[in-house]
Amino acid sequence: MKGKMRRFKTKKYYCLMLLLFGFLTQAQAQDNGRNITEHSYNKTSRIRIQMISSNILRISIVPERGEFQNSGLNRYGFITRPDSEGFKPQISAAAQGYSAKTADMQVKVNYVTGNIHVTNTDGTKVLLDQSGASFEKGITEAVFKADKEEDWIGFGDQSRTHLYHRGYMADCDVRYKTSTYIPVPYFMSTKGVGILVNTTYRTIFDMCKTKPNSYNWKNQSGTVDYYVIVGKDFKQLINSYTSLTGRPKLPPQWAFGLWFICRDQADDMEAVNAAYSFRQEKIPCDVIGLEPGWMERRYDYSTKKKWSSKRFPHPFWFNDARPPSFVPALKKMGFKLELWLCSNYDLSYEAERQAGRRAGIKVNSDSLKDAAKANATPPIFQDDHLSGIVYADTVTLIDTPWFHHLEKFVDQGVDFFKQDAAVQMEFHPDRLWGNGMKDKEMHNLYPILYSQQMYDGFKAKTNRRPAALTPAGWTGFQAFSATWTGDTGGELATLGGILNTSIVGGSWSTVDMEVSTKEGIHYGYLLPFSEICSWAYFKMPWVQGSELTSIHRDYAELRSRLFPYLYSSARMSTKTGLPLLEPLTIAYPEDKNCRENLHQYLLGPGLMVGIYKKDMYFPAGRWKDYWTGQIIEGSQQKDISWPEDKGGxxxxxxxxIIPMGQMMQYRGEKPLDEITLYVFPDQKETSFDLYEDDGITFDYEKGNYSTTHITTKKAEIASIIEIGKTIGTFENMVKQRTWNIIVNLEARPLAVSMDGAIIKEDQYTYDDTRKELTIRKLTKPGMISVREK
Incomplete structure (x- = not known):
């Protein structure tokens, strides 16, 4: 007992005890033997363990008289069970406890000390060592041992100054205009394990800052509830994490074009002039957006919002269903339309209805109204002189989903809505929400309910892919929305937020581009999404001076041409959960020089972007400067430069292999019937799958899409590029395509052939400066051989 007391003081820490998968006789669990039954130790605490899959485990601990409960994340579908059919752990007795083994991990419990260990399959490597849990004075705490060399990444956008967190506190709570826009209580250890704390309460993590060999978290949830994920590296952990919390969903094709958000003061003429100017200046752009000034009442939280009669007038002969006259003008020029929104609506009523539908239970309006009466803040007062009941919440229509009032704008041609930080990120300490939650539980849940209902509402209304956009989020945000770094501009510091957001599964990200510097332009165009927000200023590219206007045009054209590469890479993100913008430390986890790199990233698998700094680190491999053609050997730090007309x-x-298309002023302007492959062969064979679909609908989920498998390899005497046959079909698919190839080559080729037939010299050229061979106008797929010796 004396030894045990060193670990668990009986008045401070509750000892942990568990039964494995019904191994003992008490209260055997169901679910195919994957759940561990609950048991108490010394009448102080109870624990329940559930095996979700071969590499995912859930641990829940409550005080002896507490009840096991799902969090709002479970209830509202932000955490789901991955498909794990056929999975069943092996159960065995061990000294002073029990163990359960799967193909990926082993869970061990010592019921004398109360310790829980998660190890590798053979038990030789401890991945997680929980040493204590407490529930004192309303604060829940979980405590773990840390290895000396162990470090952690994760937590989302709650820090923009570092990626690794040993020696830091991580405060996860959504806040406005700080570095906590999208905090996520998920982190991954360098030992190959991830932890997701299953809560929406503010949670503060002490990652060995207070004690050098111990980390912990604290919150007010009243329960220790977390998921353990085991994987060989960060990529596998992110894959499993997003299988649990939701994969990013494929946006419409036009979302990958440039977005231009007009000034708050803009009227219909300014919006049309901005659109017209983009076309006249030949700067590719897909979206025109409007800030709060589009509304009759600025920052209108109600469901009665309407167009400003002064700035966006309806002629008297227009009915309400007809769009303002500027909307068809935008559409004729190929633009999509975005509107700014703010929300103070109680989304929990609709969340309850959706939760009921998922559970096969009808949640009727009367029960919701009864709950609203009981939960009203302050209490409802009934005056005998007045009819009806007055709620403190004067915005919410209990019977009506929040998206319903936006449908009329969708009918008028609005393509998506920007969910501003306004109100959704504010604290409401005296508010009791319709689902019975107090604000300390609802505050971090609200932003993801907002995105979920935005996505689902638009999809149900249109059967088109939504393009939701928000600055705020929590666990599972990546499954519904793209994000931007809030009202913090587009300078270097914002990249820290994007990198940390990417680490927790965020794939579609952007910033408010800094349009008046070359560095800001470079960064803003080379992100998953690209946005210029004028807000209260004149940020149109053509008013930045002739030099910067030209640079805007060049980068916008490059982005337009990169579409096949970005879209195909985005498709892979939806299947694996890996972000489109990848921190170097995810791609090269063993390279410690990549750990705290906050000015470089991979955009898709093949492009490395450096922003604002000329001190670059080059990971293993060979790296070709896209601007100049210069090749740099990897595994070194190097001072670099870029051309005068570039910004990074x-x-x-x-x-x-980088597939590039024709330059288009907007997506769909013309068929994508010509592809240029930019290829840098390596001695190891590599590949890329060019993915295509209709770009708008969900037909791709039914198998209506195509892929073209492309491979390359630098053999002893020749470089080989093979374009496979396109597999699959979809509506309006290109039937005939021309291929061009630009391939890195150290010297002028001796011969070029396709499927054994010689390609004539007038069909290719060689650039001695860039060391590149360009092959033009191939009219069919096949194997291209470029002989060098």
Whole structure:
């Protein structure tokens, strides 16, 4: 007992005890033997363990008289069970406890000390060592041992100054205009394990800051509830985490074009002039957006919002269903339309209805109204002189989903809505929400309910892919929305937020581009999404001076041409959960030089972007400067430069295949019937799958899409590029395509052939400066051989 007391003081820490998968006789669990039954130790606490899959485990601990409960994340569908059919752990007795083994991990419990260990399959490596839990004075705490060399990444956008967190506190609570826009209580250890704390309460993590060999978290949830994920590396952990919390969903094709958000003061003429100017200046752009000034009542939280009669007038002969006359003008020029929104609506009523539908239970309006009466803040007062009941919440229509009032704008041609930080990120300490939650539980849940209902509402209304956009989020945000870094501009510091957001599964991200510097332009165009927000200023590219206007045009054209690469890479994100913008430390986890790199990233698998700094680190491999053609050997730090008409670094990794299309002023302007492959062959064979679909509907989920498998390899005497046959079909698919190839080559080729037939010299050229061979106008797929010796 004396030894045990060193670990668990009986008045401070509650000892942990568990039964494995019904191994003992008490209260055997169901669910195919994957759940561990609950048991108490010394009448102080109870624990329940559930095996979700071969590499995912859930641990829940409550005080002896507490009840096991799901969090709002479970209830509202932000955490789901991955498909794990056929999975069943092996159960065995061990000294002073029990163990359960799967193909990926082993769970061990010592019921004398109360310790819980998660190890690798053979038990030789401890991945997680929980040493205590307490529930004192309303504060829940979980405590773990830390290895000396262990470090952690994760937590989302709650810090923009570092990626690794040993020696830091991580405060996860959504806040406005700080570095906590999208905090996520998920982190991954360098030992190959991830932890997701299953809560929406503010949670503060002490990652060995107070004690050098111990980390912990604290919140007011009243329960220790977390998921343990085991994986060989960060990529596998992110894959499993997003299988649990939701994969990013494929946006419409036009979302990958440039977005321009007009000034708050803009009227219909300014919006049309901005659109017209983009076309006249030949700067590709897909979206025109409007800030709060589009509404009759600025920052209108109600469901009665309407167009400003002064700025966006309806002629008297227009009915309400007809769009303002500027909308068809935008559409004729190929633009999509976005509107700014703010929300103070109680989304929990609709969340309850949706939860009921998922559970096969009808949640009727009367029960919701009864709950609203009981939960009203302050209490409802009934005056005998007045009819009806007055709620403190004067915005919410209990019977009506929040998206319903936006449908009329969708009918008028609005393509998506920007969910501003306004109100959704504010604290409401005296508010009791319709689902019975107090604000301390609802505050971090609200932003993801907002995105979920935005996505689901638009999809149900249109059967088109939504393009939700928000600055705020929590666990599972990545499954519904793209994000931007809030009202913090587009300078270097914002990248820290994007990198940390990417680490927790965020794939579609952007910033408010800094349009008046070359560095800001470079960064803003080379992100998953690209946005210029004028807000109260004149940020149109054509008023930045002739030099910067030209640079805007060049980068917008490059982005337009990169579409096939970005879209195909985005498709892979939806299947694996890996972000489109990848921190170097995710791609090269063993390279410690990549750990705290906050000015470089991979955009898709083959492009490395450097922003604002000329001190670059090059990971293993060979790297080709896309601007100049210069090749740099990897595994070194190097001072670099870029051309005067560029604003940052852009490199292609050896082995990369970058498919590029024709430049278009907007998506769909013309068929994508010509593809240029930018290829940097490596001695190891590499590949890329060009993915295509109709770009708008969900037909791709039914198998209506195509892929073209492309491979390359640098053999002893020749470089080989093979374009496979396109597999699959979809509506309006290109039937005939022309292929061009630009391939890195150290010297002028001796011969070029396709499927054994010689390609004539007038069909290709060689650039001695860039060391590139360009092959033009191939009219069919096949194997291209470029002989060098």
């Amino acid at each position: 670094a852009l490199y292609v990794n050896s082995g990369s």
